[in-house]
Amino acid sequence: MTSIRVAVTFFFALLLTCSAFAQVGPFLVNERNASTIWTWDPVGGATSYHSVTCNDADLPDGSTYGWIAEHFGDTIARFVPGSGSGVDQSYSVPYAYPKHITFFLGEVVVMSRNDATLQRYDENGASQGSIATGNGTGQGLATNGTDLYASFWNGANSFFERYDPSYVLQETIANPTGMGALTNIVDFVYEPSNGHFYGLATSGEGGTGTETTTVVEFVMGGAVVATHTLPFLADGIGQFGQVVPVELLSLSVE
Numbered sequence: 001m002t003s004i005r006v007a008v009t010f011f012f013a014l015l016l017t018c019s020a021f022a023q024v025g026p027f028l029v030n031e032r033n034a035s036t037i038w039t040w041d042p043v044g045g046a047t048s049y050h051s052v053t054c055n056d057a058d059l060p061d062g063s064t065y066g067w068i069a070e071h072f073g074d075t076i077a078r079f080v081p082g083s084g085s086g087v088d089q090s091y092s093v094p095y096a097y098p099k100h101i102t103f104f105l106g107e108v109v110v111m112s113r114n115d116a117t118l119q120r121y122d123e124n125g126a127s128q129g130s131i132a133t134g135n136g137t138g139q140g141l142a143t144n145g146t147d148l149y150a151s152f153w154n155g156a157n158s159f160f161e162r163y164d165p166s167y168v169l170q171e172t173i174a175n176p177t178g179m180g181a182l183t184n185i186v187d188f189v190y191e192p193s194n195g196h197f198y199g200l201a202t203s204g205e206g207g208t209g210t211e212t213t214t215v216v217e218f219v220m221g222g223a224v225v226a227t228h229t230l231p232f233l234a235d236g237i238g239q240f241g242q243v244v245p246v247e248l249l250s251l252s253v254e
Contacts, residue, residue, distance in 0.1 A: 027189050027198060028057045028066070030236035032211040037068075039240055042217070042228045051085040052077075056187060056236030060103035065123065067108050069101040069236070071208060076101060076110055076125065091125035097208075100187045100236055102141040104148050105165055111138040113207075116152055118167070131167050137205060140187030140237075142197060149188070149197075149220065153205040157183040160220065178224035179216060186210055189237050196225055200237050211235050 025041030028049065037057045038046040050057070052068060054077075059066035065078035065088060076098055077087040099113035107128055108121040116138035120128040135152040142149045147170070148163040160173040175185065181203055188199035201216045211233040217226040 024191050024193060024196075025198075026240050027191075028059055028236075028238045028240045029230065029234050030054055030057055031232045032235040034232070038232070040230065042215075042226075046231055050079060050083070052079060052087060054236070056100040056238060058102050058238035059241055060239050061241040063103060063123075063241075067101050067103060069098040069110055071097045071099060071113070074098060076108065076121065078123070078125070089125065091121070093119065095119070099138055100140045100238075102143055102148075102238060104141075104143045109141055109148065111141050111150065113138045118148075118150060118163075120167075131163075133161065133169075135161075139205070140185060140199070142188045142190050143239075144190045144195075145192070149190075151185045151188065151199075153184055158185045158205075160185075162220075173221050176216070176218035176220075176222055176224050178218075182214065182216065184210075185216070186212065186235070187237050189239055195219070198228075198237065200234055 026039040029038050029040045031038060035051055035053045036048055037050040039049045040046040054068035054070045056069045057066060059081055066081050068077050074096055075090050075092050077090040079087045095112045097113040098110045100111045102109050110119040112119055116133045116135040118131040122128055137153040139151040139153055139158055150161050151158045157175055161169055162171040164170050182201040184202045184205050185199040186202055188197050190197055196217050197220055199216050200212050201214045202210060202212045213230045213233055215228040215230060216224050218224045
């Protein structure tokens with residue numbers, strides 16, 4: 001048993017070592033008011049992926065569909081990966097401004113920007129309930145595969161909340177240090193190869209006009225690691241099939 005345990009420990013140590021050299025991303029990034037979703041990574045740049053009107057997109061690993069949020073029509077929709085354009089099914093929502101969207105443990109979670117409520121749906125667009133956060137203005141959503149992270153704007157700067165798989169609030173987290181004049185993480189996404197988050201960063205909160213070319217790479221609860229520049233103005237960033245639950249990196253064999 002000891003030899004098996006040592007072998008498993010060595011395997012995951014090797015996996016973590018290799019991950020330091022793994023490619024980051026790509027992520028799905030929405031070009032604001034351009035009906036274009038791009039795949040983007042800090043090294044390879046951007047490639048056009050899907051054409052549809054939206055303000056955020058998310059394509060989780062192993063999912064049949066990608067998902068978009070579209071605030072002008074107050075809808076969410078699913079699209080077929082690789083189809084190139086359009087949606088498979090669209091769903092109207094009974095609230096204004098579905099701002100950002102992510103896929104979390106089998107559910108589609110949408111940030112209602114105006115009242116900072118987390119809206120939950122199944123993969124057929126049926127409501128699974130909501131979580132009233134009590135915060136001022138909703139911003140972005142991301143998951144590391146086990147917990148849900150949400151960002152909010154309080155009138156001066158953004159901050160984060162971490163929710164467990166039962167949507168119970170576990171922690172409130174300040175902006176990373178090292179943001180300089182930037183004050184708001186509008187939307188963000190998790191990268192499993194290095195454990196960092198990549199966030200669209202702005203100074204202030206501009207409602208439907210919020211856009212940026214700046215992506216800050218940061219440690220949640222820590223500091224900005226690097227700053228990257230997009231070749232277009234963006235208003236949403238999401239998964240492109242890359243999130244792996246963090247507990248898979250701590251398996252043990254008895």
